[in-house]
Amino acid sequence: MEEVIKKVTRKNPVESQILVIFGSNGDLAKRKLLPAIFQLYLDNLLPERFAVLGAGSMEKTEAENRTDVGASLLEFATKGATDNPEKLQLFLENVYYQKVHNETEEDFGLLKQYIDDLSARLELPQNIIYYFSIPPFLYEVVAGHLVKYGLNEEATGWKRIIIEKPFGYSYDTAIDLDKKLRNGFNEDQIYRIDHYLGKETVQNIMVTRFSNGFFEPIWNRKYIDRVEITASEKIGVGSRGGYYDTSGAMRDMIQNHLLQVLAVVAMEPPSIFDSESIRNESVKVLQSLRPIKPAEITQNVVRGQYIETLVDDVIQKGYRQEKGVAPNSKTETFVALRVFVDNWRWGDVPFYIRTGKQLPEHVTEVTIHLKPAPHQLFKQRCVAQSTNMIILRISPDAGVAVDFGMKIPGAGYKVQNVNMDFHYSDLAETKISEAYERLLLDCMIGDSTLYARADAVKASWKFVDPILQAWKTNQDIPLYFYECNTWGPKEANLLFGNKELKWRPPFKKFKTQ
Numbered sequence: 001m002e003e004v005i006k007k008v009t010r011k012n013p014v015e016s017q018i019l020v021i022f023g024s025n026g027d028l029a030k031r032k033l034l035p036a037i038f039q040l041y042l043d044n045l046l047p048e049r050f051a052v053l054g055a056g057s058m059e060k061t062e063a064e065n066r067t068d069v070g071a072s073l074l075e076f077a078t079k080g081a082t083d084n085p086e087k088l089q090l091f092l093e094n095v096y097y098q099k100v101h102n103e104t105e106e107d108f109g110l111l112k113q114y115i116d117d118l119s120a121r122l123e124l125p126q127n128i129i130y131y132f133s134i135p136p137f138l139y140e141v142v143a144g145h146l147v148k149y150g151l152n153e154e155a156t157g158w159k160r161i162i163i164e165k166p167f168g169y170s171y172d173t174a175i176d177l178d179k180k181l182r183n184g185f186n187e188d189q190i191y192r193i194d195h196y197l198g199k200e201t202v203q204n205i206m207v208t209r210f211s212n213g214f215f216e217p218i219w220n221r222k223y224i225d226r227v228e229i230t231a232s233e234k235i236g237v238g239s240r241g242g243y244y245d246t247s248g249a250m251r252d253m254i255q256n257h258l259l260q261v262l263a264v265v266a267m268e269p270p271s272i273f274d275s276e277s278i279r280n281e282s283v284k285v286l287q288s289l290r291p292i293k294p295a296e297i298t299q300n301v302v303r304g305q306y307i308e309t310l311v312d313d314v315i316q317k318g319y320r321q322e323k324g325v326a327p328n329s330k331t332e333t334f335v336a337l338r339v340f341v342d343n344w345r346w347g348d349v350p351f352y353i354r355t356g357k358q359l360p361e362h363v364t365e366v367t368i369h370l371k372p373a374p375h376q377l378f379k380q381r382c383v384a385q386s387t388n389m390i391i392l393r394i395s396p397d398a399g400v401a402v403d404f405g406m407k408i409p410g411a412g413y414k415v416q417n418v419n420m421d422f423h424y425s426d427l428a429e430t431k432i433s434e435a436y437e438r439l440l441l442d443c444m445i446g447d448s449t450l451y452a453r454a455d456a457v458k459a460s461w462k463f464v465d466p467i468l469q470a471w472k473t474n475q476d477i478p479l480y481f482y483e484c485n486t487w488g489p490k491e492a493n494l495l496f497g498n499k500e501l502k503w504r505p506p507f508k509k510f511k512t513q
């Protein structure tokens with residue numbers, strides 16, 4: 001398996017290419033994309049001949065754009081940029097700009113001309129990635145314009161598009177968007193980015209499972225009692241109220257990131273470790289999710305919304321007071337749900353997933369709760385309730401911990417829970433790459449393993465769509481309000497259906513108890 005994993009982390013030679021960023025003056029480009037590309041440059045992972053072509057609606061010269069990109073890098077790629085001023089200048093020489101108004105068809109004619117000139121001037125083949133860092137309603141518009149001017153044609157080099165989430169707004173719109181993109185691009189040219197899959201620690205779930213002899217034999221319904229996946233955030237919606245109010249936690253986090261994490265936790269081992277085999281296995285999990293019928297929603301799904309709260313003498317705004325949010329909004333900022341994967345391995349094992357904003361910690365982790373030993377010899381002697389857990393901490397303080405009972409030294413047989421843990425930070429020489437670095441490099445190489453495939457996107461919409469529909473149409477389904485800095489509505493614990501069980505509170509410093 002080790003050999004197999006090396007194949008995925010391989011550093012394939014990256015062909016000379018052009019990265020066109022639509023929406024290059026936007027927040028995502030400044031905060032994530034440009035710093036990620038610059039870091040790849042610092043790590044010598046970019047090809048020798050490479051151009052980043054910003055395509056934005058703002059009128060500006062090449063020189064002005066370079067100044068802007070430099071300023072963004074100093075702000076957001078802080079250490080890499082401030083520590084390497086010369087490299088920063090060299091990098092900026094590879095940055096170009098063309099004004100493109102995404103809704104103006106003719107601008108794409110000018111873009112084509114610009115690309116032809118640039119590739120001739122720099123002797124660059126027309127291997128092009130188009131990154132759609134633009135509002136979702138423009139995806140099909142921009143794709144259509146690219147096709148119109150033949151910017152999708154591969155005679156002069158390969159063409160790939162990277163699409164940000166949300167991929168569609170519902171099951172039907174996702175299918176419709178896919179159809180429209182497929183008018184000019186094949187599935188193997190479409191890279192649907194889900195930054196959770198780019199996280200080193202999410203990939204490590206596969207390695208933990210499939211490269212060790214001792215996890216996989218117990219990774220099934222016989223030994224696992226339940227699985228918890230928590231992605232909590234300390235912040236509210238901030239300046240993204242306008243977007244978030246049309247999305248909500250189900251579309252923003254569950255439909256994509258957390259169902260993908262669930263798929264990685266629950267998938268069967270692929271026969272070989274390549275993009276198609278891995279994605280074939282993970283999509284089967286999504287297709288096996290037991291649909292939640294409208295009448296079962298209240299027992300299986302809890303939604304909540306944060307309200308104005310005094311936290312440490314400071315008033316935290318309620319969701320309805322956030323900019324861009326409707327004053328009577330019913331959008332959920334918290335979701336907890338119980339999900340079943342109806343297959344041979346997982347039959348009747350509940351997966352509990354929750355996510356929310358304005359919770360006490362920013363933590364993402366998966367907890368595998370093992371069933372207790374069949375005969376509890378030491379039950380009376382346990383100093384606390386005995387638990388066996390495997391915790392896969394995605395962030396922060398990434399790592400893995402195993403929690404189990406140990407004899408307290410001394411006379412008698414007193415048992416206490418202890419844990420063995422590994423923290424990525426202990427690997428002194430290792431830097432954990434940002435998700436966008438990994439994903440951009442993969443797309444440059446043509447490796448789509450960590451990108452969501454159309455069938456997976458479809459399967460996860462199919463699962464969440466009926467819940468969203470029921471919320472929209474059935475006024476009787478409650479929206480619970482919760483105070484900021486709490487773990488969401490207390491009703492979320494009712495999903496366990498057993499008074500003794502509740503959500504495991506994740507700690508900032510990663511440990512099991």
Ligand code: BG6
Pocket residue numbers: 231233252253364
């Ligand atoms: C984004 C969501 O995709 O993921 C945000 O749109 C959310 O609302 C973010 O804050 C969480 O990502 P991370 O990597 O901070 O867990």
